Amino acid sequence: MTTQILIAGFGGQGVLFAGKFLAYKGLIEGKNLSWLPSYGPEMRGGTANCSVIISDEPVGSPIVSEPDVLIAMNLPSLDKYEDAVVPGGMIFVDSTLIERKVKRTDVKVFYVPSTKLAAEMNAPTLANMVMTGKVMKECPGVSGENIEAALKKVVSARHQDLLEINFKALETGYAL
Amino acid sequence: MAEKVLMKGNEAIAEAAIRAGCLHYFGYPITPQTELAAYMAKRMPKIGGVFLQAESEVAAINMVYGVASTGKRVMTSSSSPGVSLKQEGISYIAGADLPALIVNVQRGGPGLGGIQPSQSDYFQATKGGGHGDYHLIVLTPSSVQEMADLTALAFDLADKYRMPAMLLADGTMGQMMEPVVLPGESHATVEKPWAVTGTEGKRKHNVVNSLYLVPDELEKTNFERFERYAYIEENEARYESYMMEDAEYCLVAFGIAARVSKNAVVALRAKGIRAGLIRPITVWPFPKKPIAEAAGKVRVFVSVELSMGQMIEDVRLSENCKKPVYLCNRAGGKIPNPGEIIACVEKIAKGGDV
Numbered sequence: 096m097t098t099q100i101l102i103a104g105f106g107g108q109g110v111l112f113a114g115k116f117l118a119y120k121g122l123i124e125g126k127n128l129s130w131l132p133s134y135g136p137e138m139r140g141g142t143a144n145c146s147v148i149i150s151d152e153p154v155g156s157p158i159v160s161e162p163d164v165l166i167a168m169n170l171p172s173l174d175k176y177e178d179a180v181v182p183g184g185m186i187f188v189d190s191t192l193i194e195r196k197v198k199r200t201d202v203k204v205f206y207v208p209s210t211k212l213a214a215e216m217n218a219p220t221l222a223n224m225v226m227t228g229k230v231m232k233e234c235p236g237v238s239g240e241n242i243e244a245a246l247k248k249v250v251s252a253r254h255q256d257l258l259e260i261n262f263k264a265l266e267t268g269y270a271l
Numbered sequence: 272m273a274e275k276v277l278m279k280g281n282e283a284i285a286e287a288a289i290r291a292g293c294l295h296y297f298g299y300p301i302t303p304q305t306e307l308a309a310y311m312a313k314r315m316p317k318i319g320g321v322f323l324q325a326e327s328e329v330a331a332i333n334m335v336y337g338v339a340s341t342g343k344r345v346m347t348s349s350s351s352p353g354v355s356l357k358q359e360g361i362s363y364i365a366g367a368d369l370p371a372l373i374v375n376v377q378r379g380g381p382g383l384g385g386i387q388p389s390q391s392d393y394f395q396a397t398k399g400g401g402h403g404d405y406h407l408i409v410l411t412p413s414s415v416q417e418m419a420d421l422t423a424l425a426f427d428l429a430d431k432y433r434m435p436a437m438l439l440a441d442g443t444m445g446q447m448m449e450p451v452v453l454p455g456e457s458h459a460t461v462e463k464p465w466a467v468t469g470t471e472g473k474r475k476h477n478v479v480n481s482l483y484l485v486p487d488e489l490e491k492t493n494f495e496r497f498e499r500y501a502y503i504e505e506n507e508a509r510y511e512s513y514m515m516e517d518a519e520y521c522l523v524a525f526g527i528a529a530r531v532s533k534n535a536v537v538a539l540r541a542k543g544i545r546a547g548l549i550r551p552i553t554v555w556p557f558p559k560k561p562i563a564e565a566a567g568k569v570r571v572f573v574s575v576e577l578s579m580g581q582m583i584e585d586v587r588l589s590e591n592c593k594k595p596v597y598l599c600n601r602a603g604g605k606i607p608n609p610g611e612i613i614a615c616v617e618k619i620a621k622g623g624d625v
Contacts, residue, residue, distance in 0.1 A: 130448040
C-alpha cells in the first residue's frame with residue numbers, strides 16, 4: 096500500500112511540522128517514506144506545502160503531484176490542488192478558514208474546523224495537529240498508533256513541554 | 272543492521288562527512304543547502320573540528336585549498352551562484368592536485384535565479400567549470416541514503432586520485448527527508464607524502480602550487496593529470512540500470528530526475544511500452560559503456576533533465592549517434608512530473624517529434 100499525502104497552507108500553519116510527524120510515525124512503523132517541503136523565502140505568510148509518501152514499497156519520486164490525501168489549510172491551497180486529487184481520494188478542509196465547499200464529487204471530503212478547535216484549546220498554532228488527528232482516524236494508510244513516540248521525535252528537545260498539548264490536539268481531531 | 276534515522280539530505284551529507292573524518296568545513300550560507308552548514312556549525316565545535324563561516328564563497332574555497340594542502344579531509348558546500356564564485360579556487364585545487372570535497376545543492380539559474388531545484392550546473396560540474404584543463408570526480412545522489420554514501424565515497428576517491436570531488440545534488444535532494452542508515456566511521460587510508468605538515472628539519476619541504484611559468488613543465492603536469500583522468504574514466508564510472516533488459520525506450524536521468532523517471536518507467540510498462548532507465552551515479556566520469564551497449568538494443572534514448580539539455584550531449588557522445596536522442600526537460604526550478612515523461616515517450620512511440 097502506498098499513500099501519497101499533500102499538506103498545503105500558509106507558512107506558519109505548521110504544514111511542514113504535520114508532515115514531519117507523519118514521516119516519523121512511518122519511520123517508527125518500518126515503512127518506506129519520503130518527506131519533501133516546498134516553500135518560498137518567507138518565514139510566514141507565503142505558501143507552504145509538503146509532500147509525504149508512506150509506502151510498503153520503495154518510494155520513487157518524492158513529489159506528490161496526484162495526492163491520495165489532500166490536507167487544505169487555506170483557500171488558495173484548495174483552489175490549487177482540488178483537481179489533482181486522485182478519484183476516490185480524500186480531501187481534508189479547514190472549514191474555519193475555507194468557506195466554500197469542495198466541488199469534486201468523486202472524492203471523500205472531511206470538513207474540519209481545526210483552526211477554531213485549536214483556538215478553543217488555547218493552542219491556536221495547533222490547527223495542523225487537530226487536522227492530522229482527523230486524518231489518522233479516516234485514512235487507512237495512516238494508523239492511529241505510535242503517536243507519542245512520533246511526537247517525541249518531531250518535537251525538538253527544547254520544546255518537550257509542548258508534547259502534551261500536541262497530543263491533546265491530535266486527540267481532539269481523532270475524536271471528531 | 273544499523274538503525275535507520277530520518278534526515279534531510281543536506282544533514283546526511285554533513286554527518287557522513289564527519290564520519291568520513293572530515294573535521295574542516297568552510298562555507299557561506301545559501302538556500303537550498305544551508306542546513307548542511309548549520310549542521311556543521313552545531314557539530315564541529317563539539318568534536319574538535321573547525322566550522323568557519325567565511326566572509327564569502329571565494330574566501331571559503333581558498334580556506335579549503337589551504338587545509339587540503341595539509342592532507343586533511345576538508346569540504347565546502349554551496350548552491351549554484353555560490354559554486355560559480357568558487358570556481359577560481361577549485362581550478363587552483365585541481366591544478367595543485369589536492370583532494371577536497373565540494374558540494375553543490377543546485378538551484379535554478381542563470382544569475383541569482385531562484386531557490387527551487389535544478390540540474391543546470393551539469394556543464395560547469397563535468398566540463399571543468401573554472402579555467403584550465405581539469406576535471407572533478409562528480410557524483411550525483413538520487414536518495415538521502417546516497418547523499419550519505421556518496422559523500423564517504425567522494426572523500427575516498429578524492430584521496431585516491433589526488434583531485435577534488437564534487438557532490439552534485441539538487442534542492443530536492445537537499446531538502447527532502449528519507450530514512451537513512453548512516454555509514455560507519457572511516458578515515459583516509461591513503462598515504463599523503465606530498466602534504467605540507469611541517470618538516471621538523473628532517474626532510475626537504477613540500478611545495479603545493481599551481482604556478483608553472485615554464486611551458487614545458489606546465490605541459491607535463493597537464494599530460495600527467497590526463498593520464499590519471501583516463502584511468503579514472505576507465506575504472507570509476509558508476510551507474511544503475513533499471514528495467515533495461517528488454518527496454519526499447521531508454522531514459523537517462525540522474526538525481527531527482529531519475530526518481531521521477533523510475534515512476535514513469537513503471538507506468539509506461541503498465542501501458543505496454545517497454546521503457547528502462549540508465550541512471551548515472553557519476554557524471555564525470557560519465558558511464559559511457561552501458562549507454563554505448565544500450566545503443567545496440569534500444570530504439571531511442573530520452574535524456575530527462577532539470578535543465579535546457581546539458582547531459583544530453585554526453586548521452587549523444589556515448590551512444591555515438593546510433594539512435595535518436597530526445598530531451599524531456601523542465602528548467603528554472605520546475606521538475607517534470609511522471610505524466611510529462613510518459614507523454615513524451617508516448618509521443619516518440621507514435622512517431623511524433625517532441
